[in-house]
Amino acid sequence: MRRLSDTIVAPITGAGPAPVAVVRLSGASAWEIAAQVFTPWPDRPVSHRAYYGLIAQRDEGLALVFEGGRGFTGEPAVEFSVHGSLAAVRSVVDACLEAGARSAEPGEFTYRAFLNGKIDLIEAEGIRDAIEAKTELQLLQAKLLRSGGLSAQVREIVVALQKVLAAVEASVDFSEEIGDLDRDAAAIRLRDASAKLDSLLATARPGRILRQGLRIALVGRPNAGKSSLLNALVGIGRSIVTEVPGTTRDYIEETVELGGVPCVLIDTAGLREPNDPVEAEGVALTRRWVESADVVAYVYDASAGLNEDDAELLRQIDRELLMIANKTDLRPGFRAPDGHIAVSAKFALGLEAISRWCEAFSDSDLAATTPLVQGRHEPHLRRANEAVQSSLEALFASVPDDLVAVGLFAAIDELGRITGESADEDMVDRIFSDFCIGK
Ligand SMILES: Nc1nc2c(ncn2[C@@H]2O[C@H](COP(=O)(O)OP(=O)(O)O)[C@@H](O)[C@H]2O)c(=O)[nH]1
Ligand SMILES: [Mg+2]
Incomplete structure (x- = not known):
């Protein structure tokens, strides 16, 4: 378990080089330790005041002082602003360690803020x-x-x-x-x-979608244009992360922001598409992707229309369904049935309607105004x-x-x-271990 009596130190800004970096020192002895590494350390430091001086005898910068109860952690603390080079940051941290501090563990500053009653667990999250x-x-x-x-x-x-x-x-x-x-x-x-x-x-559901993304499985007969649609959506969306398909995976996932909603698009790329989509293997695999999804985007070729194979696949799906008529460029004047979205993946037409659908489905208005569990x-x-x-x-x-x-x-x-009022120690530890070092 972490010892609260220690004074801890860590950079709280990202890995440099950058013009400036900030190193936080927090704990009962923060001011005493700061007095050893910062010159001239004021005789009577005032909380929330910044002092200019020499840090660790090497670099000049600012020391921002907090008295107990008034800083982020609720403990006496000092935040040193130094040049953002690796060497400058390391020399401040090392000087504090030599003067008696120890390195902060991930999330430990926030953990102390929690234990000192500055925030509760929800606020820490x-x-x-x-x-x-x-x-x-x-x-x-x-x-x-x-x-x-x-x-x-x-x-x-x-x-x-x-x-x-x-x-x-x-x-x-x-x-x-x-x-x-x-x-x-x-x-x-x-x-x-x-x-x-x-x-x-x-x-809870809009909360999960907001954080983990709306999972959309692209399903449909071979050649309906699922992979083309995925690429087209990635093209119009703001890319968030691209997951590289592993060798053991039989599908790929792409996360992209559509209509403000992070969407995880799931496609069957790399898979040998079964000739008969309703053959056992095809159906079993499709079911597996569908299970992990919030929504199934069912893609069909508008120039061919829906047939018995589609009907059979659709019967297997027990998820929210978004019907997408693709290849409308091949059928000028095509009018999609009610509730279907007409697109051309090839020419990136009609994709905005998919974004709007995602926005509406995930209650993203709610996320802007209401805290979600x-x-x-x-x-x-x-x-x-x-x-x-x-x-x-x-x-x-x-x-x-x-x-x-x-x-x-x-x-x-x-x-x-x-x-957090009746949380046990293990649970609290689990939450804070999700944090990065320096937070
Ligand atoms: N004309 C036209 N062709 C398309 C469109 N979308 C996909 N295709 C073509 O249809 C074929 C199958 O597309 P693909 O995305 O691989 O389908 P998948 O098997 O469902 O993943 C490819 O030759 C695509 O170029 C479209 O909107 N219009
Ligand atoms: Mg494909």
Whole structure:
């Protein structure tokens, strides 16, 4: 386990060379250590003030000083701005290590901010997401988490449950003095809490799409133009990452931003396309891609139309379906059936309609205005909701009121795991180990 009593040091800016780099020193002895590596160190440093001087006897730069409770970590800290060369950064870090600091582990600054009560776990996740954001919406979303919007909603539910719990416990302990529990009032509170949990849970899918991308499997008969469509979409989209297909893979994935939404396009490139698309192997493989996808983009040749093979493939698909009529350039005047999108992959026509569809499907408007729950939060919210439901049932069943309390304790505990109030050490460690060094 990390020792909180240590003073830790790490660069908090990216790998240089760059004009400037920042090295953060944080912990109880930060000022004492800074006094050894920075000259002239002020006699009475003032928090939030920057001092100019010589750092580690080699490079001149600024020392920005924070007193305990006022910086990012909540501890005394000093941030040195130096020239952004590898050598300059290393000499500052080394000087701090020699003076008694140790290297910070990944996420350790944020971990301390959490332990010192500056942020909760959700806000820490917002910081991580801001660092990792690849799209504008991801950045906006990270800000919503960081500014405590989701934390406040979770806490509000906890407070409501605590009020019911207090009433239940009072009626158990002092029923003679205060009379029976007001079951209707308790039920109203619990139903309201459950509805709030439901609406938080409803943001899980757009949240997952925003972070991990909307997974779209391209499916259709051989030669329908699936690979051409993938290339055309990559051509109009803003490229995020390109995954190189491994030798063991029988498909490729390309991540591209379409209509502001990160989309993972899944194609069957490299695979021997079966002659008969409904032959066992073809269907089994298609099913495997489809299973990992949110959406199946079913591509067909508009000049040939849909036939029995298409019907058979379509019967296998149990995902949200987007029908795409391709090769419309071969059929001037083609009018796509309702709900189908007409494109020409070859001439990159009609692709904007696919972007708009992705934008609408993934509720990306929501992501700009509402904090969305993350994969880590989801099981806790679900279990909290189940516990609230069981309390509601117990409320009107002929069972002791203690049983109502059991469900409420469980729900409050689950919600505390989201914000970190009742999180165990392993879980907290897992979250912070996702962070990079220097954060
Ligand atoms: N005219 C025309 N040909 C296309 C279009 N899209 C794909 N093709 C051609 O159709 C053939 C099969 O395309 P491909 O993308 O490999 O299909 P896949 O088997 O579904 O991946 C190739 O010769 C493409 O050039 C299109 O929009 N218009
Ligand atoms: Mg292909």
